[in-house]
Amino acid sequence: MSVVLVDGGGTNLGSVRYALQRLGVDASLVADAASVRAADHVILPGVGAAAPGMARLQELGLVETLRSLTQPVLGVCLGMQLLFDASDESDTACLGVIAARVARMAGAPGARVPHMGWNALVRERDGALADALRPGDHAYFVHGYAAPLGPWTVASADHAGRFSAIVQQGNFHGMQFHPERSAAVGARLLKRFLEL
Secondary structure (H helix, E strand, O other): OOEEEEOOOOOOHHHHHHHHHHOOOOOEEEOOHHHHHHOOEEEEOOOOOHHHHHHHHHHOOOHHHHHOOOOOEEEEOHHHHOOEEEEOHHHEEOOOOEEEEEEEOOOEOOEOOOEEEEEEOEEOOOOOOHHHOOOOOEEEEEEOEEOOOOOOEEEEEEOOOEEEEEEEEOOEEEEOOOHHHOHHHHHHHHHHHHHO
16 A cells, blocks of 8 residues: 655654554655655645645645545645635635635633644544544644534534534545544544545
């Protein structure tokens, strides 16, 4: 099985790669369209802001390649947000795989933004990754922007309002949290993605 990590400049590349190695998979770090298209599974990690993330993908000539993929694709954290039409963060046009807009999270007493820490995952519907979820599962989040709920939402979380924590649109999947930092839950979800 060929698994690639798209080198979009995210600082979590090393930790995602190490999490995959713990599952017995040695993922290649790639930055060219041919390697992305040839892979069995594509992972788009990301930490940072939407505008630089999209600028990096455009610079690499990967925007249309990513949009056209038919194999399983997983966006992690910012990588998940980039699957959507756009982000309120610097009013950034994204990949447009999921027809919705990522918005800044609203803070509240006891719910500061950015949202950092463990939070419960609530299954919302069936989906390719839903089988890996168990009641009471928690994952580790670090983000200040979030995707709304919709037919793409496989699991949600709540931080001064509910948002999409796991999404699926066809062969495109996303996790807003960091599976590589979410202990057994994250390992289970990554393993399930690799089985697709």
